Amino acid sequence: MGWATADPLDPALLDRFAVQLRLEGALLGKQWKEAGQIMGLEASEPRKRMLLPTLQEGSLDLNSIAVPPEMRRLLLRLVQALVAECRRSGHRQFELSDRTFLVKAIRVLRASALARGKAACEPRDLFALRFLTTFRLPPEVHARIEKIIAGVIEASWEERPGKGDWAVPGIGFSVALSGPDMPGQMQDVAALVCHYLNPEDALRLLPASRNIQSITQQPDIWRCFCYLRWGRGANLHLYDHAKDCLRDQNGWFPWQGVVRSPPCFEVRRLKTHQQGCASMDLRTTTQELVTVSEALRHKNARLQILDPVSTTRKANLEVSPSNINCCDVARGLVCAGSDDGNVRVYKRGTLRAEKDEYSLVQQFACHEKVNDLRITTDGKVLALKTRRNRVPSGLDIIDLEHAGQSVVEGGSRASRGKFLHAVDGFEGGCSLHQVPMVGEHPLTTGFSAMLFDFRRSDPCVLDVPVTDEGTGMVLWPLRAGRFPQVFCGLAPESSSLAGPQGLISMVDFRYAAALVPAIHLPGPVDDFRFLDGSIYAICSDMNTRPSPLTLHRYSPAAGRAEHLCTVVESCTGRRPEWDIKVLGIHPGGFAVAFGDELAVGTVARPPEWSLDGDGKEGERRPLRDGLQSEDGMQDGDGKDDEGGGAGDAAGRHGEDGQAGSTQEGAEAESSTECPQL
Structure with a gap:
């Protein structure tokens, strides 16, 4: 036997x-000390057999x-x-x-x-x-x-x-940390108190006692703050300490000694859809990057889902013979609206698919072209419809749970006689009781920012005019920030009227009558997004050759726009549809769709961070005024520049080399873009 x-x-x-269990044993595992202890067990006094009663009590x-x-x-x-x-x-x-x-x-x-x-x-x-x-x-x-x-x-x-x-990764409901000798339950309570505070309040607890000071210094506390603020987009892998990640605002506002510098990005450029099929819309979160394409002759429109960091393709779905104009991702769902008048809802890991596969779970007919849509936190989908030549038609409110639809006609009393052009959601998600939209007056063609509450019989709450008749300006796009602020891109009706600068106007629904000065960008704005209190915009000028595509940031603290990086050196389109450029941004980075290409940028470790003596990445050291750091870079004047240190020194790092090929034949180029301090 x-x-x-x-x-x-x-x-x-x-x-x-x-x-x-897989056990090697003391001899095969070369655990000689344990082997000696086992040999000595035979000579020890016999112990009482208390194991069985203990197990029985534990079972109860x-x-x-x-x-x-x-x-x-x-x-x-x-x-x-x-x-x-x-x-x-x-x-x-x-x-x-x-x-x-x-x-x-x-x-x-x-x-x-x-x-x-x-x-x-x-x-x-x-x-x-x-x-x-x-x-x-x-x-x-x-x-x-x-x-x-x-x-x-x-x-x-x-x-x-x-x-x-x-459910905080690695922490759990009650935290058991190694620290001073105190009861475990009191330690858990103190740690939970720190979690409910913000980082500034946790620092104020430091003088309370040595026990509290020891607990607030635990790395898990600060990792929790990062996860609660940025979720999976927390760039903790760039830092040795989570406190540094909070101080640098997840790497978007890094400090170099006593000077704040622009962020550094690793940019990959890859082909997304079929050759010649332009991207029409893009949405990105910390988990998914969704792009949709137009349809050409003998080529159906497609929906692609990528990993926003590794650019690994998760899904490549053939959707419709008509153009897909818009998409959105929220609540574990991916929605797409197309010219065939259908809104399609996809979900990952259904009973008919594997966990990592996406399948069509619902489809709704809107009977007119769907030009824009948003998934709400209430389990609804808001779908904006247009007629021929993109003339706005109205809004469909789709109930995903009960598969019902209600219609808000454009130009009706519900919209105060205005036609609806765009819809967005405030930071934290779109909700039925706070829906910002763009309205156009049918007679004066003036544009306004509107706030809707679709729970009311009279849904329009506020109507704030942004452009007047005869100004030659249109409101596009509309991006919502933190409630109650929305940002409106101001673009000329004709490209011949385009100026050298891009304009973005802010509307605060609390002070609807107050005029807010426009935000000036260094070039015409193709698209912009709001993230953590700042506006990020992509700018290009199609009148110049070559036409670079650049990423800029406007921070209220700085009061001006700063250049972050050049996304693409040249993005000249071969067809008018290729002029569509869409920006998506999340705590871990950004993505830009243009033509049939996609540029994905992730927050990277700045090359200015000094190296230790062994050539490995070590602690960041402040650069002294007038002295060079170990990597040969020279510091500027050493002053604190909230705007990112524009103009402190000449030059900028160039491309850093080529990255490996992405999955499924996607050709990628990698460069590290980090402006000089």
Whole structure:
């Protein structure tokens, strides 16, 4: 019988062992100290056999541990992720039985919570499931089990409406930190108090006591602040300490010693849609980058979903023989509106698809061309419709849950007699009770910024004129910031009237009658977005050859626009449709769609950050006035420049080389753009 235990067991028999461990033993593992202790056990006094009663008592306590519905959903998501990883690895032999992962796994979660002295299971208890996968998963998948579990917890935290502390990656509902000798519960309470504060208030707690000072200095506290503010877009990988990430505002306003410098980006340029098919719209979050294309003869319009950091293609869907004009992504859904009058809703990981696959779940007919749309936090879709030649028609409010539609006619009393051109949502998501839109007067052709509450019988709340008759200016695009502020791009009706500068006007719905000075950009504005209190705009001038595409930022603290980087050296279009340029921005970087190409920029580590003696990235050191840093760069005048240090020194870093090819044949170019201080 000795040889039987060394041979692999039958998978069905092996599955009966819920907890599976791979042990080398003290001798094979060369653990000589432990081997000596084992040899000395025979001469020791016999111990009382208290193990069985202890296990029986623990089994009774185990049933009292609560497993919240969130934990059961997390367990199912983890099983889905494991199945996808196993199939991706190419192995067909893996055992994920209902008995183990639907019954035994619950008991393991409860046991983990009981061992920590908790009354309910928490996301951190999922890591105990690694003891179930030793022989049930392929070796290479089991080796990454902790990373897979951490990814599932992090993804669930992003999708949670309130983003409660219980799901912060690596932290959990109550935090147990290593610190001074004090009761664990008091330490958890103090840590939770820090989480509910902002970073400035946490710093004010430092003089309270040594215990509080020790807790507020824990790295987990500051990582939590970063996750709560930027989610998965937190650029913690660029920093040795999370405090530096907060100080640099996630890398968008980095400090170089006592001088604030512009951010640094790694830019990749790649082909997106079929050759010759221009991009019509773009949306990006920390998890997904969505682009839609036009349709050409014998080429249907497509919807593509990429990873915003690695540019890995997640989906490439053939949607319609008509142009797709707009798209949006929110609440785990991707919506697209096209010239065939349909709004299509896609979702990832449905019952008919794998976890990482997207499938069509709903389709609504609007009977006219859909020119713009937004997904609301109320489970609705706002779809703007147009007739021939982009003449505005009205607005459809689509109920995704009950599959119903209501219509707001353009030029009706509900819109105060104006035709609706564009729709957007304030920072934090679009909501039915706060919808900013662009309205056009049918007689004077003057444009205004309008605020709607579609819960009311008379939905229009405010109507603020922005352009007057005869000015030759149109309001496009409309971008909402933090409520109640919206920003309106002012563009000439004809390209021949275009000036050397771009104009953006801000409207504050609290002070509708007050005039706000326009924001001036160094070139005509193609598109702009709002992020963390600043406006980011892409500018180009089609009258110049070559026509570079540049990224600029307007920060209210600086009071002026600053140049951040050159996205593309030349973006001259071959057709009028190729003049469409769309910007998307998120805490981790930006994306620009132009023609059939896409430029993706991610926040990078500035090359000015000095290196240590071994040539590795080390702590940043302030550059002394008049002295050169270790990488040969010379500091400017050393003054604090909130605007980014424009003009402090001449020159700028050029391209840094070529990046590797992206997946599915996408050709990418990589450059690091970082203006000199």
